[in-house]
Amino acid sequence: MSEDQDDIILSELDDDELVPQMFDDLYDGLREEIEEGVTILLGRGWTPYDVLTKALVGGMTIVGNDFRDGILFVPEVLLAANAMKGGMAILKPLLAETGAPRVGKMVIGTVKGDIHDIGKNLVGMMMEGAGFEVVDLGINNSVDAYLDALAAEDADILGMSALLTTTMPYMKVVIDTLIEKGLREDYIVLVGGAPLNEEFGKAIGADAYCRDAAVAVETAKTFVARKHNSGAQA
Amino acid sequence: MNLPSDDMLTTQGLLLDHTSGKVLLIGCGALAREILDLKAANNWSHLDLVCLPAILHNHPERITPAVRAAIEKHRSTYARIFVVYADCGTGGQLEALCHDMGVDMVAGPHCYSFFEGNEKFAANSESDFSAFYLTDFLVRQFDAFVWKPLGLDRHPQLREMYFGNYTKLVYQAQTDDPALTATARDCAARLGLAFERRLTGYGDLKASLAALR
Ligand code: B12
Numbered sequence: 001m002s003e004d005q006d007d008i009i010l011s012e013l014d015d016d017e018l019v020p021q022m023f024d025d026l027y028d029g030l031r032e033e034i035e036e037g038v039t040i041l042l043g044r045g046w047t048p049y050d051v052l053t054k055a056l057v058g059g060m061t062i063v064g065n066d067f068r069d070g071i072l073f074v075p076e077v078l079l080a081a082n083a084m085k086g087g088m089a090i091l092k093p094l095l096a097e098t099g100a101p102r103v104g105k106m107v108i109g110t111v112k113g114d115i116h117d118i119g120k121n122l123v124g125m126m127m128e129g130a131g132f133e134v135v136d137l138g139i140n141n142s143v144d145a146y147l148d149a150l151a152a153e154d155a156d157i158l159g160m161s162a163l164l165t166t167t168m169p170y171m172k173v174v175i176d177t178l179i180e181k182g183l184r185e186d187y188i189v190l191v192g193g194a195p196l197n198e199e200f201g202k203a204i205g206a207d208a209y210c211r212d213a214a215v216a217v218e219t220a221k222t223f224v225a226r227k228h229n230s231g232a233q234a
Numbered sequence: 235m236n237l238p239s240d241d242m243l244t245t246q247g248l249l250l251d252h253t254s255g256k257v258l259l260i261g262c263g264a265l266a267r268e269i270l271d272l273k274a275a276n277n278w279s280h281l282d283l284v285c286l287p288a289i290l291h292n293h294p295e296r297i298t299p300a301v302r303a304a305i306e307k308h309r310s311t312y313a314r315i316f317v318v319y320a321d322c323g324t325g326g327q328l329e330a331l332c333h334d335m336g337v338d339m340v341a342g343p344h345c346y347s348f349f350e351g352n353e354k355f356a357a358n359s360e361s362d363f364s365a366f367y368l369t370d371f372l373v374r375q376f377d378a379f380v381w382k383p384l385g386l387d388r389h390p391q392l393r394e395m396y397f398g399n400y401t402k403l404v405y406q407a408q409t410d411d412p413a414l415t416a417t418a419r420d421c422a423a424r425l426g427l428a429f430e431r432r433l434t435g436y437g438d439l440k441a442s443l444a445a446l447r
Contacts (some may be wrong), residue, residue, distance in 0.1 A: 029389075070293075075385025078392055113363055115399045139399055140363065165321045165343045166359070194294065195325030 010036050015044065019055050026059035027066075029079025031086040038087040048094040049101070049131075056087050057129035064126070064214050074118065081122050088125065101131045104224040107149045108159035109137030111170040116163035119193060119213075123159065126213040127220065132157070143177045150187060156227065157220055160206075162193040172204040179205070188223040190216060237267055240374045248285035255311065256280040257446050260304045261318030263288030264345065264371040268408055268436055269318060272443055281446060284308070288371070292383050294323035298331050305335050316446055318439075320344045340442045345369060348438040349406050364401040366427060370408045373418045381424070393426065402428040408436055 010033065013021055018037060025033040034056070041051045063080040066072045108124050110117050117139050124134045135153050137145055141160075150158055158178075162168045171191050178184040184205075191206045201209030207223060210216040238248050243263035251270065259281055261269055266285045273281055286304060290297050297319065305315055317332055317339035332339045342348040346367040347355040355362075372379055381387055384396055403422035407415065415431055422429035 073292075073383065073385075075383075075389060075392060078385075078395055079389060082395070113359055115364065117399070118395075163323070165323065165325060166347075166356075168325070195321075195323050197325060197327075200325065 011040050015041070019058070022055045023059040023062060026056065026080050026083050027063055027076075029076065029083050031083040034083040034087045035090060038090050042090075042094070047100075048091045048098055052088070052091050052095065052100075052129055056084050056091075057126065060084050060126060060129070061214060064122075064212055068212055077122065078118055081118070081125060084125060088128065092128075102133060103131040103221065104156040105133040105135070105153060106157040106159055106220065107135045107137060107146065107153055107155040108161070109141040109146065109149075110139040110161045110163075111167050111174070112140055112142050113170065114162050114164050114167040115139045116161070116193070119163070120159075120161035123161070123192065123210075123213045123216045126217050127159075130217045130221065132220065143174050146174050147177065147181070147183075150183075155187065156224060157188045157190060159190045159192070159216070161191075163195065165195055168193070168196060168200065169204075171206070175205045188220070188227065190219060190223075192216060237270065240267075240371065241378065243267070243285065243371070244288045244375050244378050247287045248283065251283045252279075254280050254282050257282065257314045257316060258308050258312040259283045259316050259318050259443070259446075260301060260308070261285045262291070262322070262345070264291070264369070264375075265318055265439070267371065268439065269443070271409075272436060272440055276444070278443065278446075281443065282312075288375070289379065289383075291322060291379075297322055298324050298327045301328060302331055302335070305331075305337060309335075314446070316443075318443075320348055340439065342438065345439075346406060348442075349408065349434045349436065350432070351434075351437045362404065364399060365404045365430075366397065366400050366402070366425065368403060368405050368418055368421060370411070370414060373405065373414050373421060376417070376421045380421075397425050397427065400425070400427055402430050405429070405431045406434045407431055408434060 010018060022034060022037040038051055041055060063072060063077060067077050106127055108120060110120050124136050128134050135149060137149055146158060160171045160174060162171060175189060189206045190208050190210055191201050192210045196209055198209045208219045210219050243266050247263045248266050257280055259269060261283060263285045269283055286300050290300055301317060309315060315337045317337055319328060320340055320342040321328060322344055340348055342352040349369060385392055403425060405418035410433060419429050
């Protein structure tokens with residue numbers, strides 16, 4: 001950016017101005033500005049958890065809504081996610097130290113044959129933002145890769161992503177294997193990806209199909225709370 | 235007849251090319267030239283063609299409603315309508331629509347599959363898993379269809395995030411055209427991918443259209 005009069009000095013803004021400015025910077029995908037904003041808020045005594053939820057997740061929610069409504073397209077979402085990632089990298093070690101709330105643990109990955117990962121990454125990030133621990137298996141995951149990770153990580157939630165009509169059916173293969181091994185009830189299974197829909201989620205035996213990252217977070221919270229309640233009664 | 239421009243086909247589609255009034259093809263703009271070529275080569279004068287904008291592919295949720303509107307618009311004038319789209323990321327919704335409205339469509343997940351032949355494409359899926367495909371149309375429209383919508387013109391640093399997990403660009407050539415092959419090779423270089431060319435011809439598309447009476 002040029003050194004003209006429009007340049008905003010983030011450190012000169014008070015909190016009430018800085019947070020909306022960070023929303024704007026996230027919207028514009030400005031990674032360095034986000035990293036700077038995060039550092040400033042931490043320096044002012046904000047807890048890492050507050051920086052995450054109030055500044056980053058708040059901003060990313062706006063991005064997510066505008067993507068859903070067709071105002072933003074993929075590159076803008078990717079840039080915003082990248083900026084958020086920069087902020088998260090600073091916050092993550094601190095979150096662990098400060099004992100921020102842990103809601104549950106999710107294993108997430110794109111299914112076998114599919115390399116699309118933008119949506120999956122976004123969901124993973126927003127889940128982390130909501131206090132979930134997320135283990136990202138990346139792309140092209142086989143049944144074994146999912147099952148091994150679920151066991152090794154002692155996860156609560158399995159998240160599967162697919163963007164291709166040819167790879168969506170593989171989700172059913174994974175769920176059927178869980179059933180076969182008597183493990184289905186141990187996990188909350190959430191599925192997503194643009195070509196999926198609610199009907200498909202039901203048909204393959206997932207707990208829920210989630211249209212976007214915001215819905216994924218809300219759904220995961222609801223199911224985890226339900227699981228804990230029923231666990232307490234049992 | 236004059237071929238429509240590729241830019242037109244991407245953003246606007248094609249109006250009725252001819253009016254035999256027998257069979258109407260409602261196709262994707264990315265297939266217009268190929269369909270017109272097949273028609274001319276085989277004297278399929280009973281097939282009329284109307285195309286929707288190819289760029290709908292970047293918003294697959296808009297494909298089914300657009301096809302529905304086109305069927306509704308033309309169904310009173312044509313006894314038979316055939317939809318020249320594959321599933322194209324509609325998650326089965328286009329197929330359900332065609333079924334409900336009593337029209338047929340091309341089989342397969344997308345054009346990369348039916349150009350190669352659906353069976354062959356499925357059989358190759360393991361070894362081709364990290365391939366990014368281009369057709370003749372996409373080579374000609376690479377900037378309008380891939381480069382710009384993905385923002386690579388404005389944000390070249392995104393290339394790694396989009397294509398980091400890909401290893402090769404497979405150019406599925408419908409026609410044997412050295413100039414297009416050179417452009418395709420250049421597309422691969424721009425994406426940082428290895429280049430492979432396969433002369434597929436029109437694959438299953440030809441058989442699907444040949445069966446229409
Ligand atoms: C960007 C993109 C690409 C990029 C992918 C880069 C990357 N690193 O991921 C590139 C250009 C490389 C690409 C490649 C291909 N693509 Co593509 N791609 C798209 C596009 C335009 C957008 C997808 C996207 O990233 N959206 C942005 C994110 C944020 O949204 P999202 O993925 O939907 O995720 C949200 C929700 O779905 C949900 N969600 C997603 N996952 C999960 C998981 C869980 C657990 C939960 C709860 C929620 C959830 O939350 C997310 C955040 O809100 C779509 C069309 C579209 N508009 O959907 C085509 C599309 C998916 N691609 C398609 C195709 C055909 C391909 C290729 C075969 C094309 C080719 N020429 O070779 C290859 C695939 C190769 C392979 N083996 O995977 C087709 C699929 C057609 C079909 N029948 O299935 C589509 C539909 C385009 C089309 N209409 O033709 N693609």
